[in-house]
Amino acid sequence: MSRRSLRSIYSAHFSGRRQERQFLSSMSFFATFAITRGITHAIRRDIGPFHNETRGGLHIHHLVWGIFGLLGVGYLWLDQVGTGMEQSSAQGSRATALLYGAGAALTLDEFALWLHLEDVYWAKQGRDSVDAVVLFASLLSVGFWGRWFFRDVAREALRLTGHEQRR
Numbered sequence: 001m002s003r004r005s006l007r008s009i010y011s012a013h014f015s016g017r018r019q020e021r022q023f024l025s026s027m028s029f030f031a032t033f034a035i036t037r038g039i040t041h042a043i044r045r046d047i048g049p050f051h052n053e054t055r056g057g058l059h060i061h062h063l064v065w066g067i068f069g070l071l072g073v074g075y076l077w078l079d080q081v082g083t084g085m086e087q088s089s090a091q092g093s094r095a096t097a098l099l100y101g102a103g104a105a106l107t108l109d110e111f112a113l114w115l116h117l118e119d120v121y122w123a124k125q126g127r128d129s130v131d132a133v134v135l136f137a138s139l140l141s142v143g144f145w146g147r148w149f150f151r152d153v154a155r156e157a158l159r160l161t162g163h164e165q166r167r
Helices: 006-013 017-044 062-078 090-108 111-116 127-160
Strands: none
Touching: 006 127, 017 090, 017 127, 062 090
């Protein structure tokens, strides 16, 4: 049996642009949310090179960058860039899917700010449960869109390590 590359497994599972865009968006959402939570915790504990972004004494929340990203993707999609339609490039489709997932994560991470119109990011009111729910939901989404891809990657890894399952 010949060795299958990660690229060939990926291509087999995401030959359709819609599925690939959904998967990439979910992966981008999950990664961006997890990284953002890590960075915000580092800022709060004054660890590493991270710090709050301020301009003229005004704290720029990361949801601002998420909104800009979502607005940018929306504008590109209005112009049929990265929509997955046949005239749209595959690279544009991938880039807008990744940007959409990242923008959604940055925006939704500060959802409490939408509701309270004040910085309650570190308030105890449900912060832990919101983190857990969003991480779990995004991981489920990644698993849903990528389940057959991840299954085949795991099978190939087992086969390469000599632990292939006999049928």
